[in-house]
Amino acid sequence: QVQLVQSGAEVKRPGASVRVSCRASGYTFSTFDLNWVRQAPGQGLEWMGWMDPKRGDTASAQKFQGRLSMTTDSSINTVYMDLSNLRYEDTAVYYCARSPGTPGFFDFWGHGTMITVSS
C-alpha cells in the first residue's frame, strides 16, 4: 500500500532552517509528483511547492520563493523540503502529498510533521 512517512517534529529558532523528509513506498517513486502543504495551528491548508522526482523539476508558491528548496534522493525514495530563515508564522504541520501529475490533486498524504518556531 502507498505510504508517505515523514520525519519527526522539530523546534527551531527564528532565522534558522529546517529540513523535513518524506519517504515513499508502495508505488513507483518516479511516476508521481510530490508536493508540500502546510497547516498553521487552527488554520487551513496552504500549498508550498511541488517536485517531479524523476526529472528534478520543482516549483514553489510565490510567497516561499527564495526560502523553499526541494530535493530528492531517488536511491531511497525520499524527498526533502528545506525551509530557511524561519519566522514565528512558519509554525505549522507540514505535509507531503502525492499527485498523479501537475496540475492535479493529492491522492495520498503523509502523516505530517510539526515544526515549531520559537525563541
Add this chain to the structure above:
Amino acid sequence: SFVLTQPPSVSVAPGQTATITCGGNNIGRESVHWYQQKPGQAPVLVIHYDSDRPSGIPERFSGSNSGNTATLTISRVEAGDEADYYCQVWDSTFDHAYVFGGGTTVSVL
C-alpha cells in the same frame, strides 16, 4: 490570485444532506477536488475532477461544478462525517499554483 470561498461551517442532522459550496470566479472552467480532514489527521481525498470518487469513498459523497460554484454533497450524513472539508483547484490564470478554499467545518447535530 485565484480565491476560493467556502462557508466556515455547516450543521446537519444525522441522516440529512450536507451541502458545502466553494465559490470562485468561473470555477466551472476548472477541475475541483475535495478533501476531508478529521482532527489530528492528514487530509483525505474524497472527490476529484469535480465529481469522481476515489476508491473507498462512500457513494454518499458527490460533487458538482458549474458557473461560479462547486458543491460537495454528503447524503445520509453520519456522525463520522464530522470534519473539515477543503476544496482545491489549480490556478492556471494567475500564479500557476495550487489553491485551497478556507475550509468548512461540518458539524453533525
